[in-house]
Amino acid sequence: MRWSTLYAPTLxxxxxxxxxxxxxxxxRAGFIRQLAAGHYSLLPLxxxxxxxIMAVIREELDRIGAQEFLLPAMHPAEIWHASGRWDVMGSEMFxxxxxxxxQLALGMTHEEIFTSIAxxxxxxxxxPQIWYQFQTKFRDEPRPKGGLLRVREFTMKDSYSFDLDAAGLDAAFDKHRGAYLRIFERLGIPAIPVDASSGTMGGSGSTEFMSPAPSGEDLVMRCGCGYAANVETATSxxxxxxxxxxxEVTPFDTPExxxxxxxxxRHxxxxxRQIKTLVYVIDETVTLVLLRGDHELVEQKLVDATGAVSLRPAEPGEIHSHLGASAGSLGAVAVSDLPIxxxxxxxxxxxxxxxxxxxxVHLRGVDVDRDITVGRWLDLRRAQxxxxxxxxxxPLEEVRTIEVGHIFKLGTKYSEVLDAKVLDANGKAVxxxxxxxxxxxxxxxAAIVEAHxxxxxxxxxxxVAPYTVAVVMMSTKDDxxxxxxxxxxxQLSDTDVILDDRDARPGAKLTDVELVGIPFRVTVGARGLKTGSVEITSRATGETETVPVAEAAARVRDLLKN
Structure with a gap:
């Protein structure tokens, strides 16, 4: 490729x-341009x-026996109604x-559609079967941000395993876990596997792959022993x-x-030593949720623990009608008509x-086991x-991260409702x-750039570099x-090379090569040629070495191998 014909509008x-x-x-480097909030055009680089990236993913999935499909991005509503997720997905579904x-939907994910094939x-x-695709996904993010980090349409590699039993699922899950670790290593993404919530996907368990980054929106709790979990599931x-x-329980006045x-x-x-009383409506049932006063509720833990389809904080009117008081004076002592x-x-x-x-008014001397009728004890608090x-x-460490992958054990959540069954060895449909x-x-x-x-x-x-080598012609007028x-x-045509043959200032050329991030730059200038040499610069280290012109191509190949 010649830079003079490349469309790379650097700023x-x-x-x-x-x-x-x-x-x-x-x-700035001319890779993307925004069309609207959460919608980006990808330019040639x-x-x-x-x-x-897709080639690396494809190689590793093929390595574990996966087969590639391409399924529609627009889905009939009926199949989402059948799985029960038409309403669960809420306003994020287009x-x-x-x-x-x-009624139709733009696919947020493809569990239902792959199950229909199964x-x-x-x-x-x-x-067993493992099927995958690269397909556009659509999610109506309320606050798209961070460029490619949180968008409304994007390409996802989604794969699906189909097995006879839980042991087969465990094997497929472990295959994907290993493939993901290899993928992220090859892509240059530092990724931590962490325990995570399955959310609207359902199933028995999931693992997220999180890349540490100051700009990330997810928090992970981890320890040097190897424990790591998203804050939505982490405990301590x-x-x-x-x-x-x-x-004895004693009331006392607490004005304001x-x-x-x-x-x-004030007191x-x-x-x-306080009991925090929260009031939620869980699947249309007003419910009291109790935590220690210094602890914070993780709503996803509440959803996961209860299996709630719908969950929201109660309105002030609902709270007063059930408890007779306003927020700030609520408690569960002697409450017998609401789940706790x-x-x-x-x-x-x-x-x-x-x-x-x-x-x-508040109460002192509360003995939780004696004075409160707790229906269920759960892990609901946010680990710190x-x-x-x-x-x-x-001690646990908190790390800000970007989610770069997520794998789920779905079990039979979709196959049961969509009737994806096979005959087992005994002739029974399962x-x-x-x-x-x-x-x-x-x-x-984006995650690669965040790390590099x-x-x-x-x-x-x-x-993953758009070009691995840039040969920079410092002057187009010097024959x-x-x-x-x-x-x-x-000589370097087999190395994914680009020739900067633009009639531009040398400084601008060198700046663009650094900005775009090409791993190796070969600088060809009149001063070096007087001694029969060129300069090779590594973008990763900033180190420059001078080599004879005749040895330059071989030296670049050695650097690329290493």
Whole structure:
């Protein structure tokens, strides 16, 4: 490729509206352009990176026996109704009607559609199967941001495994886990496998692959022993409840107390000695959710623990009609007509303080086991950095990350409702056991840049760089320079090389090569040719070496191998 014919509209400065390093550099280096919020055009440089990422993913999936498909991106509503997810997906699903009035959806994911193909499987002898595709997904993100990190349409590699039993699913899951680790290593993405919530996907378990990045939106708790979990599922060890004698429950006035902090400041009740009472409507049932005052609820834990299809905080009117008080004075003592869910950190606690269900009145001396009828004890709180690892007891570390992959054990959630069954060895029809596995391709582009950049631009790893070598012709008017550069360009034709033959200032050329992030630059200039040499510069290290012109092509190949 010749730079003089390449469409790579580089900018002098980072775009003012971009905050994430990948967003700044991909726009400035001419890889992407925004059409609308959450919708980006990929320009030629980005297309080359995307193709290389997809090639790596394809190689690793083929290695575990996966087969490639391509399924429609627009789906009839009926299949989503059948799985029960038409309503669950809520406002994030793009919905439309065709000219006949039929409801359709733009696919957020493809579990239902792949399962519809799997209904043609009829015997255990056809299993196991692993199917995958690269397809556009659509999600109506309320706040798209970060360039390619959070968008409304993107390419996903989604794969699906179909097995006879749970043991087969475990094997397919482990195959994908290994493939994902190899994929991210080859792409240059530092990825941590972490325990995660399955969310709307359902199933028995899932693992996210998280790449540490200051601009990431996800938080992971991890420990040096190997424990790692998304904050939506992470837990920690807590000190046991103090060994104290119970006291009598005593009401006391708390005027103008509305929060945990108010009670601590005005009445000297430490947050860890308070009971936080939250009121939620879970599948249309008003429910009390109790935590220690110094702990924060993780709503996803509440969803996962209850299996809730719908969940929302109760409205003030609903709260008052059921408890007779306003937020800030709520409690669960003597409540018998509402379900009560309590976080495990409250178990065994005595001499606690909570609202009396009378405005501006609280209760001291509450013994949780004695005075509150807890229906279920659950892990609902958010683990905090510095708390003890649940596996080894060492302090947990909080890391900000980008989710770059997610794998799920779906089980029979979809095969049962969509009737994807096979005959087992005894001739009995059984639902196939499924797994689902995703990687966002454009997000992978951004994650690579988040991990490999500096102030000058991008530092692409060789495996995914749009071009691996740039031969820079420092002068287009010097015949000797032009001839030497052209010769090197021909000699390196097997290395994904680009020749910068533009009639531009040398400084601008060198700046663009750094900005675009090409791993190796061969600089051909009149000064070097006087001594029969050229310079080879590594973008990753910034190191430059001078080599004879005759040895330059071989030296570049050695550098690429290493």
């Amino acid at each position: 002098r400065d980072f775009p003012a509206e971009a905050e994430a390093p990948s967003h700044q550099r991909l726009v 980005a297309i080359r990176v995307r193709a290389k 919905r439309l009607k065709d000219r006949k009035g039929a 209904t043609e499987l009829n015997s255990y002898k056809q299993l 060890r807590l000190a046991p409840a103090p060994d104290e004698d119970s006291a 107390v509305r929060t945990i902090a108010d009670l601590a400041e 000297d009740v430490a947050a860890d 869910l309590a976080d495990e950190a409250l178990r065994g606690r005595v001499n606690m303080t909570t609202g009396a269900n009378r405005d501006e 950095p510095g708390e003890a690892c649940p596996e080894c007891g060492q 639902p196939v056991v499924m797994g689902s596995y995703g990687i966002g391709v454009e997000r992978a582009i 950049h500096d102030e000058a631009g991008i530092k692409w790893p060789v495996n 000797e320079v032009r001839q030497a550069a052209e010769n090197l360009y021909r």
